[in-house]
Amino acid sequence: MSLQQTIDQDIKSAMLSKDSARLRGLRAIKAALLLAKTEKGAEEGITEEMEVKVLQKLVKQRKESADIYQAQNRPDLYQIENEELQVIEAYLPQQMDREAIISHIKDAIARTGAASMKDMGKVMGIVNKELSGKADGKTISEVVKELLG
The missing domain is CATH 1.10.1510.10 (Uncharacterised protein YqeY/AIM41, N-terminal domain)
Known part of the structure; x- marks a missing residue:
């Protein structure tokens, strides 16, 4: 249905x-x-x-x-x-918790070889596609800034 x-x-x-x-x-x-x-x-x-x-x-x-x-x-x-x-x-897919988001973003950072805030766009592009519907964009952005900052 x-x-x-x-x-x-x-x-x-x-x-x-x-x-x-x-x-x-x-x-x-x-x-x-x-x-x-x-x-x-x-x-x-x-x-x-x-x-x-x-x-x-x-x-x-x-x-x-x-x-x-x-x-x-x-x-x-x-x-x-x-x-x-x-x-x-209630109609959205189950949202990921912050710890799962952090581990996923760490993996994406390792895959892209990002080292500083200059590489934030690369990481955000990949992570937003992979976590679409599973995590809030604002939370993703905050975590990426924390990890790259």
């Missing part, structure tokens, strides 16, 4: 159970997937990799909004963003 079909089924069950927080998150996912499907250059459907990218984008948006609401002392809006964030994250 594709992600789109899973989301449709989960929307129905959220409507039946009157779970408004889950329903908001699921509708956000459905809208983003439909938008990605109709974008210029999109083929008949979207690939699994594109679905993961859409979900990651939604997660990033929710985290940024939640941080802003927390800084502005708006707990009501912060809670809404956080609820949607949890729903969206």
